[in-house]
Amino acid sequence: MTAEKTLPDFVREHDIDRVTLDIIENALKNIRDEMDRVLVTTAVSPVIREQADEFPLIADRQGRMIVGQFGSPVDTVLEHSPYKKEDLKDGDVIAVNDPYTMEGSTSHLPDLLLIRPIFYSGDHVGYALQWGNLMDVGGSTAGSIPIDARSIYEEGVRMPPVKLYSEGRLNEDILRFFCHNSRTPRETRADVMAIAAGTAAGAQRVKDLCERFGKDTYLEACDALLARTRESVIKLIREHVPEGERFTFEDYTDDDGIGNGPIKLRLTAWREGDTLNLDWDGTDAQVAGPVNFLLNERMFQMFAGVFLISAFDPTILFNDGYSDVIRVNIPEDSVLKPKAPAPLSNRLVVMARQFDVLGAVYAKAIGAFKVSGSYGTSPNFVYSGTKSSGEPFQTMEILYGGIPARPGKDGLDGHSWWPEFLAVPVEYMEKYYPLVVEEYRVRTDTCGAGQWRGGCGVARTYRFLAEGRITYQDDRAQTFPYGVDGGKPGSPSKKTLIRSSGESVSLPSKVRDVPVYPGDRLVFETAGAGGLGDPLDRDPEAVAKDVRWKLVTPEAARSEYGVVLDENGDVDASATEKERGSLREGRAELLQFDRGDVPERDELAKRIAAERREFNEWLSAELGAR
Template sequence: MARKVDDWLLSQIVGGTLDSVAEEMSAVVTRTARSPIFNEAHDFTTGVFDFTRNSTRLVAQAPGCTLHLYAIVSAVDQLMEAFRNDLHPGDVLLVNDPYHGGSHSLDWTIVMPVFHGRRPILLPAVRSHMGDNGGPVAGGYNPRSRDIWHDGLRIPPIKLYARGEKRRDVFEMILANNRLEHWLEGDLDAMIGACKMAAERIGQLLERYGPPSVIGAIEQRIEYTERRVREEISSWPDGTYTAETFADHDFQGNRDIKIRATVKVEGSGLEIDFTGSSPQVAGFINSPLSNTTSFAFVAVSTCCDESIPINEGYMNPVKVTAPEGTVVNPRLPAPCGHATACVGAEIAEAVLLAISQCAPERAGVNAHKLPLAYTNGTYEDGRPWVNLNFFGYTGGAGGAFETDGWGLYPPVMTGVILPSIEMNELQYPSRVLKHEYAADYTGAGQYRGAPGLEVKIQHLEPSYTSVMMAGVRNTTRGLCGGGDAPANLVVLGDGQSAPLEVRETAFHVHMEPGGIITFHRAGGGGWGNPLLREPGKVLEDVLNGIVSVEGAEREYGVGIVRVDGGFAVDDRKTAELRQLKEG
């Protein structure tokens, strides 16, 4: 029998319960999936949506791969639109097509409607990065892609289960178009299992409080988030703020691809307009509108209080415009396979650069310019493997007001977990030889970026590696006078010939056993004038090996001297250096 509870209290109970449901979904996927991308790296997102108004609204989301934050919203919208008049208890829906609410086709979204009576009212959903997606290239990242079909298998909105019955023919078709079918079916089962568990928990919630009360509590929760976000935006001065940044290239010979963001603050509303961005390009960095919107919202959310619940209320105060036919809203059949890194990174960066002009103490560097290098080969039994070499992508988090960059992933990737080196070496014929911070390899600032890293990964069996570089010429930008990050670099060495330094791309390079991939992964951009950094903090960085003595003088104007076998700040030299630099 449904219980009567105070409205405000019920909104907290229902909101907290649905948050817990999303987090339990995440735990189910992590503990039952087969792919290391799921059970080790955690490259997925879980959430719960409302469908009581015959349109979808995000009501709860677990911490996951942050760049999925709002891309999952468009995918769920498309699934519900496709099956609006053909939904039944036990249905399980799937989509990955970038032109049906997707981002790149490696991200698959599964939804299982939860019914009350004959109406679907809540929608558990999982969005995950799959290890392979068919197409010409193992792993799904194809720098030679010239259209969407070169990116891999396109899956429009379909049913995997109909009225609780598994559509075996559909499953077999999907498995037949994937190199990693020994992982894929288990991963899909994990995603579906998470949705089934969520359906049980949601059913218990509805039984306890009744659908009208639960729906009313969801309304209050969304209204609360919207009010909090509008209060945040209202604290920023009204005006129009414009910034632009550039992606190095599109892997097809086009360089310096522009992303331009104009942010208009008016009262408690925010408009983000990408007019002026480059036209869509030949290479696979075009960002579908859902991906563009997601990165824009991620940027906004990093500027707001982290205690605000993540739900539809975040989106209501914000309007995003992206002209069709541009790199931020391409027309079919433009390829999109790399959009979640490039130009996604630049979309978030341009928005943050614009917001930093009106809310400098809220904007932090959201670096995501990954030097992507993945390797593939076969096990002794002939089964294919694909190693995304996650260790080489760590780093890049930038500084923000009153905080240095920290952690191994920037904010746009914070839900992703660094895999266990030991498990990685059990699952792949590889060794992680080095994973260390590097000195003088981050953006300087009053608050510096996270340190850069040097990573060496050795593969022990014959394999092939493809490299897609970013952040080489157009490195991660600093904010509010902070220094830009240095350039990324990847070096391939097979032990037989001269090492290959990759500045743009290398495709399907054969690696002999023992070949080594070396990542020089730049740190994040800085925040604020480096000459305002406290000398004591610079000294601490020197003692920790993050900044050299020479770097302290060059970047921060801080003189460091040796004292009794250690280091100390030379106040007189520091004053002279800073006066000289300021002059």
């Protein structure tokens, strides 16, 4: 039975013409873009400057996101702070990096959030927010992502909501304290100041809108944009999500970095009238290792709406307008809502898996919505040590993999879940850090076969020029990115350390502080994505093109797609027709979700625990021998 609910205050008739509303909407989008550019061009660390791991947001005076991506944490942060909305002043900036005091609005300690209230002619008209992924905030390992942390206290300095700026005056003591706890204090200070500059740019542009259109018109536009998005998302829900049936899917993250796994995420969706219900009941309990993902309900509401908007009407503005029409239940003490002080630093593997699970639930519920499984996380890599000059160094970068196939389109190769993220240029890495990137390529045959193939993973080979240590996290090494509707799974990830002596060591998907020496190499290979639809229905010319581009081998073209190529790489039409007929006759029934050759959960858990024990023994011997 549908519960009665109070409508948001912005659901009403709005006294603003459509042209003005569209101008203000597009101006707000441009403000968000300007905030992006201010930050990435003034930050100095590669993870922000080169990869754009940062997100801006403009909220209304109630703290609701008008433009952005993750939903607004303003109310949550202020509830956990000594500051009240009515006491904030022009020029104040609140800083916080503790996920627990934001209820997961940012999800690990390196993500620093700044909140700047916006005032026009003395009246409060909104907020400009921005967060960025800092290089290091302390903790037990470089990069502040210890893959074996048992509590958040091992992961870095935790800053509750504090005023970094008070009426325009910088609090040097707070900033000095925060940077003092970082292994990269210069980069940390520069990046914090760059984030602050981004919020200042956003605040000024909102003031400019108030000056141009009038404060009352701007505030009315904010409400109207929320209302328009809400109405549009309701239409999507009613049109595409059937009522009266529940749709459930579950998938697994490999492990928590200390030998526990696999870890189940389970989601059920159903519609009641205008409301979409999403329930994570059945998801595994929080784990000892740091892959717990403190998922904020409003953030997941935003993700769920963004999936629908992106698939069916990308013209709809992402904002908090539809937060009341998507209901979310996340069980307490689960891996998606852990209890403090559970570690969170390596939460990306569970964050990415919830995207896979959400996509699969939609694939079950909505005939026109089909996506396969992805590469499974946002792998990060940290290399730290001391240069021959005696100067300490630390770099960090995020790597990418195969993006899911979708109806009518292949998955993207070596891409990020976040569309605006970029790869760190090889030239940048080699200029500032003692390493050589010997290889950066697509991994051939890692894309799941299908009528629409999944994206390929990537391989990046680092050769180290100085003694140091490496820490990284990845996933999908034990499980496969699933294929959909006859599509085949993508290939898993793989890591290999090759010593200068030629010794080759296979490493797990998550390690910390592995010693490396001049001449050693790390081959970092990410997972592909699953395919969509019957591979034997793929256009043979598309397969031939994939072979020319070295995404698929000629052997896989024949065995997976039934496409036979001649000596020039052209399709042999008659041989292809014959080969496909033979493959159809001999194969088993196609699966709706093909997870690949993965053992039962108990057997997989034993394999994961054994791999971690063997790695720990090897690492202990390495550290002892050197």
